[in-house]
Amino acid sequence: MTLGQELAPHLPFLRRYARALTGSQTEGDAFVRTALQSIVADPGSFPRNLDPRLGLYAALHREWDAVRAGEDAGNEQGRLTRVTPRSRQALLLTAMEGFTPEDAGYLMGCSRASVEELAQDALTEIERQPRTDVLIIEDEPMIAMDLEELVRALGHDISGLAVTHAEAVASARSRRPGLVLADVQLADDSCGLEAVQEILGDFAVPVIFITAFPERLLTGERPEPAFLITKPFQRSTIKAAISQALFFGRAAIPA
Structure with a gap:
């Protein structure tokens, strides 16, 4: 080899x-x-x-x-x-x-x-980071619950829970979050990437994507996420990613 x-x-x-x-x-x-x-x-x-x-x-x-x-x-x-x-x-x-x-x-x-x-x-x-509102875009209920629990344990609030593209965009527009955690494949077969791109068209917000197939979003061949977590994830991984995304405080997908 x-x-x-x-x-x-x-x-x-x-x-x-x-x-x-x-x-x-x-x-x-x-x-x-x-x-x-x-x-x-x-x-x-x-x-x-x-x-x-x-x-x-x-x-x-x-x-x-x-x-x-x-x-x-x-x-x-x-x-x-x-x-x-x-x-x-x-x-x-x-x-x-x-x-x-x-x-x-x-x-x-x-x-x-x-x-x-x-x-x-x-x-x-991390414990000293300012509190923010987090939008969770995730169609698997158990994963969404785990993420919500972790986010709250870090001292942040939940601005919304969405399982489809339309729900995600509507939630973001009604209550602008300071961070987005997004799955790639959503309940109605829509794409979390597309939902996030629409949200970023309205305002800048750091985004962390969570996916079972990270290789598909780490090719370096097109606009791709700056922050990405692999399913199944460890709580420490999510904590580190949230902290780093908020540290930079800018959109994870280039316009």
């Missing part, structure tokens, strides 16, 4: 992480392209003694760290509007991407204990 074949299955999830890290499909996918270009330019330097996924994420982190260094030096080229703190980075790696604290430490260049401390700092910060 070639190196490209080994890395290919992990690319959609690398895009997910990079988009969550930057809060943008455009910026996240650009980091992924640059990381891949660095691997193609020097495939012999790719660490073959590591799990391919870990090596792939390490390549992305080298590009990320280079940009952060540029920010510190006042380099205007490739500046990010808002840089994700290391505490949130640790939480995304462990809660969203499922890396162990040891592997996250390898990627971040720190110890397991530091990763755990940073992730806890992020969780503490």
